[in-house]
Amino acid sequence: MSLRTRVFCILALLATVVFVRLGFWQLSRRHERLARNAIVGAQLRSAPVPFSALPHDTAEAHYRPVHVEGRFDYEHELVLANRSRHGSPGAELITPVRIAGRDTAVLVNRGWVYSPDGGTVDRARWREGDSAIVTGYAELVPSIDTTAAGTSRDRQLVRRITSGELLRHIPYPVAPRYVVSIGDTASLTHPVRRALPELDDGPHARYAVQWFAFAAIAIVGAGMIVVRERRDEAE
Known part of the structure; x- marks a missing residue:
């Protein structure tokens, strides 16, 4: 066998070896995703509770179905910019709900609206009246700070919902969790509600098959080179 071969x-x-390891890594990621999906699915299937009754534990509160009642504060509504839907540009409306007898408000993601530049709304x-009776699931407000995307007299534009953004835009306490409103995902009279999280296994199985196929190609290719060289030597 030649040095080149x-x-x-x-x-x-x-x-x-590298391709096989990458294939098993993708399978491991698939197993992790399925385990997470099982947890999220169990949370979403649980009975709705009042927002005030959410568990203090972050993991138990995440994706928990909740309902909240109060009054929408449209004056301090946030526009969550650059949120596309089915390829169309748009934004999501994040509206505080003031609850009677409480200083702390609850943010509600009321859904997606079309915006040609992803921010002008x-x-x-898109107001839905002053009284708020919202059913949805709980999401967490990240505690990290970000730079505001910009403001004007008629809108408060943000790129992410974080505690830093809320301090800049809302002059009263806001709960560390917010509600993603669910319901009609094809409405023309109110913002399009966000769909429930997809609980599929993702592309990891396909990627694993690809990596294993690359490994097989490498081995078979090397074998063919060796066989061809030996055949040439025999001739």
Whole structure:
């Protein structure tokens, strides 16, 4: 066997090892995703509770179905910019709900609206009345700070919902969790509600098959080179 063929076989073997490890890594990620999906699915299937009754534990509160009642504060509504839907540009409306007898408000993601530039929204058009009776699931407000995307007299534009953004835009305490409103995902009279999280296994199985296929190609290719060289030597 020539030196060139030996080097090629060594490289093919190393590539095979890498490809196989990447394939098993993708399978591991798939198992992790399925385990997470089981937890999220169990949370979403649980009975709705009042927002005030959410568990203090972050993991138990995340994705928990909740309902909240109060009054929408449209004056301090946030426009969550650059949220596309089915390829169309838009934004989501994040509206505080003031609860009677409480200083702390609850943010509600009322859903998606079309916006040609991903931020300009006629917020008055999408108001749903002052009384708020919202059913949805709980999401967490990250405690990290971000830079505000910009403000103007008629809108408060943000790129992420974080505690830092809330301190800049809302002049009263806000709960560390917010509610994602669920319901009609094809409405023309109110913001399109966000769909429930997809609980599929993702692309990891396909990626694993691809990596294993690359490993097989490397081994078979090296074998063919060796067989061809030996045949040439025999001739």
